[in-house]
Amino acid sequence: MGLKQASGRGIFRTQRLLDGGGLVAFLLLTTGLIWGLLSAPSQLAEPLPLPPLAKGEQRVLEQYASELIMDEMSRNTIVGLSAAIIAGDRIVWAKGFGYADREAKQPATPDTVYRVGSISKIPNAIAVLKFNADGKVDLDEPVKRYIPELVVKSRFAAAPPFTPRQLMTHHSGLPSDIVKGMWGEQPAPFQSVVSLLKDEYIAYPPGTIHSYCNLGAGLLGVMLERVSGAEYDAVMQETVLQPLGMENSSYYLRSHMEPKLSKGYNKKGQPDQEVSMRDIPAGNLYTSVNDLSNMMMLLLNDGVYKGEQLLPATLVSEMLTAQNNAVPLDGNFKIGYEFFLQNPAFSYVGDDFSHGGHMYLFHGQVMGVKKEKVAVVVLANSAGAAERVKLIAEQLLKGAIAVNAGLLPPTTKPGNNVAALLPDLPQAASYAGSYGTVIGLLEVQETHKGAYTAKLQGNKVELLPDKENWLRPQYRLFGILPLSHPKLQDMRIAFRTVNGEDVVFIRMGKEIAAVGKRIVNYNLPQAWRNRQGVYHTNDVENQLLGIDSLELKVNKQGILLMNLTTDTKAAQLGELVLYPVSDQEAVIYALGRRMMETIWIRQEKDGEKLIFSGVSFKKQQK
Incomplete structure (x- = not known):
């Protein structure tokens, strides 16, 4: 059976990469989120509101799902999209919208094959867990045990080596990517990252902070090959894809899947070419919503698929349980094995897990709630879907929770009382000083005892203490008139000491993240x-x-x-x-x-x- 990667031409006309290597995309997002305060940054348009669904109203949900998706497609130039809703051990609704190939008049269906970007990491992690269940991989042994020639430079003499568990939670400390050679007409094999890493340094001591890393998935793929003695695609087919009946899924495009493969479309709705990638385990899965639904059933049902225990229930529980509760630099961010947890949109339910996948032309989202045994899959073939697939998935999942469990999302917006969510960390005697942050050099001055101003990128704000022991930034127009701004109203800043360093935490709504730290002992050669x-x-x-x-x-x-x-x-x-x-x-x-x-x-x-x-x-x- 033929295997090949999708190739592309003219691929460098615009930035292609969102899941990996997207330094500019990441910095723009962060800067716009936190300090786009004076330019009235654009807000994501609200999706079609969820109707007041009652338990058992599946047909009403299906009608809403179709209306929601068609509305999103028309407003965001999305050519083709497929979606599915899973309840328990079956797909209760699956449908395609628009075209997989508009020029050939080929409609999108639940079996249309899409590229799914970083959703690829989920089956990769499931394979690691199956090898762990079979006694072939220890999640807490150094990865070097399985890849002896692996060498990464380090400035942290006392730091322990990173482990498979840390790779699956993005706490290995590795660089996010090696961008050179990551994408191209004929990229090098993903196994080449092992030799490429010899020139790189660990960015953080393993286990100290979440830092999303595509390289980690590649190393897990190499580890699977070494332990099994087989090539990666064969390992994944035998271990995960075939047992789950994922016949239209592969990390390399197979000949029988080609007729079902969707074209990709740019933001103008014109057909375009995606690019081949080096880091296959991190982002090169080809699959459909029907196939991914099978994977979600496995997770919803404690590792059972069609009556067979394919993965121990204990490992499924670990996969969907926060592994970073003891990591203060993670703020209140939670992650299991690859899955992101505790989406604020589902705080009224809890027990949620999700992962997105983004390439230039293809975007997808898988999302579920373990306790209620419902999940959704949304895949799209257009650049215009980049910011919408998650919103669509959230709406569908809320509807599925309502129909299957009788729980509707609250009608009132929850407050922002999150004082208890920041770890109980000591405060510095003074916040004054210079800090390196993801959004630039932050300079803090103490104007008088306990009163501070902050300067970042030419913007100067006052930092006013609030009752929750955070600092509220307030901007003064021309340095005189207090200016109310929605972003500032929702933002809080805190300075705490972690592992002997003074750290800047930012809070937006209920989400808290460490973004920088105090500059000390600086000497410029x-x-x-x-x-x-x-x-x-x-x-x-x-x-x-x-x-x-x-x-x-x-x-x-x-x-x-x-x-x-x-x-x-x-x-x-x-x-x-x-x-x-x-x-x-x-x-x-x-x-x-x-x-x-x-x-x-x-x-x-x-x-x-x-x-x-x-x-x-x-x-x-x-």
């Missing part, structure tokens, strides 16, 4: 001072970073800052702090995905090159 200037990358494949230029400059306080400019909108992003650790290496000083990763200098025949995530940048001459 002359070698880095001499590197001030604008850098460009000339490698075509490296345009996937979405960066037109990278600028290094030193501010008045003697701190080295890195400015990034996007290649599409010429938008300048935050001034990220670089913390030199030697004349040749510096880390991006903040907390979160892609932060604390190393930028290093390589000497080549045509001069010095700045290397980040495998991508080389050369300084432009004046």
